[in-house]
Amino acid sequence: MHRKSRNLRSISIDTQKKTVWIQAGATLGEAYYRIAEKSKKLAFIAGVCPSVGVGVGGHLSGGGYSMMSRKFGTAADNIIDVKLIDASGQIQDRESMGEDRFWAIRGGGGTSFGLIISWKVKLLDIPEKHGKKTVHAFFFTMFIGGVDDLLHEMQDRFPELGLVKKDCIEMSWIESILFFNSLPRGTSPDVLLNWNSSTYNVGFFKGKSDYVQHPISINGLEGIWKLLNQLSSIKNSNAMLEFSPWGGKLSEKSESETPFPHRAGNIFMIHYGVNWGNIENSKRNIAWNRKLYRYMAKYVSKSPRAAYLNYRDLDLGVNNKRNTSYEQARVWGVKYFKNNFDRLVKIKTKIDPTNFFRNEQSIPPLLS
Ligand SMILES: Cc1cc2nc3c(=O)[nH]c(=O)nc-3n(C[C@H](O)[C@H](O)[C@H](O)COP(=O)(O)OP(=O)(O)OC[C@H]3O[C@@H](n4cnc5c(N)ncnc54)[C@H](O)[C@@H]3O)c2cc1C
Structure with missing residues (x-):
């Protein structure tokens, strides 16, 4: 959908209090642009590349992993207030909705608990170094400092990576957003205001995710390589394998502090994506994506094999058209939320017993 046609996209920044209210229809790109416009020393932590076209409404409610998450946590970790419409049409904020619902929407998915109108989020201090520059390195995502420190x-x-000074680029936070979205150096940040899904023109896409707790053996990696090569036999298909490093602030919180439970013990998250241009190739691409996921089973988290809500994967199971039982939804619920699933079901049962807010994988209320 072309985001320009959407309303509810205002962004109000308070640089003194280091907070921002962002309405749910705004894109991450718009929020990044407006914040950088106001301050070179404050940043908003949300999606990595190429996510500037992603909407604030859903992204923050599912967690929101970012290039600076090891330093500052998830986007949801930095939410301090919200305005939401509940099932009876009332507007609620953090105080009026109570801590249970406020807990649930910071990682449990907005879909199940109300309609988000706007989020209030902490702005985070980023240093200006060497003439207003900040360093970001592809494989050391949380690093913020000068090139020499990096x-x-x-x-x-x-040491085995053999990194030398000429491999590093020094840039401001907003420049790094453009860089990670594959734009040439020197591109004006104005481009962030006009980003929409057609900017990617990806056609069709299927994704899955995993969390990795032990290093993958060389044999294991060679197997991934073989599978990636198999995709070249399908015309117009592109695989995307993202390994996102864990640790730091991401792993400091307990698993139950927010519904997003993927904390200590993980060394990285994998996103397996494939996109293709021709609808007639859908079956083969989806089959390839599932084959890679099956292959990875022995290298990733188990009991549950965890998954990231924002990389929604309907292969894990879907709600019935009418009622879905706790046992049925638990199959995918524990993958996304681990033990937090039970608390999410209790909150859902209390605040939305008729299941007004729902989708394919929303949290079901307990059937009476
Ligand atoms: C190109 C691309 C890059 C991405 N990069 C990252 C990344 O770096 N890090 C990361 O963590 N994720 C990333 N994602 C995943 C992204 O976080 C999810 O796709 C997220 O759901 C997008 O939110 P949305 O509001 O744009 O999407 P939508 O599809 O509109 O919504 C997603 C879900 O949220 C619900 N929702 C949306 N708006 C509201 C609202 N106002 N109130 C209540 N519920 C609402 C919807 O019902 C739906 O269930 C990326 C996705 C894409 C397509």
């Missing part, structure tokens, strides 16, 4: 850290901890 090099020292990398050479010390990952």
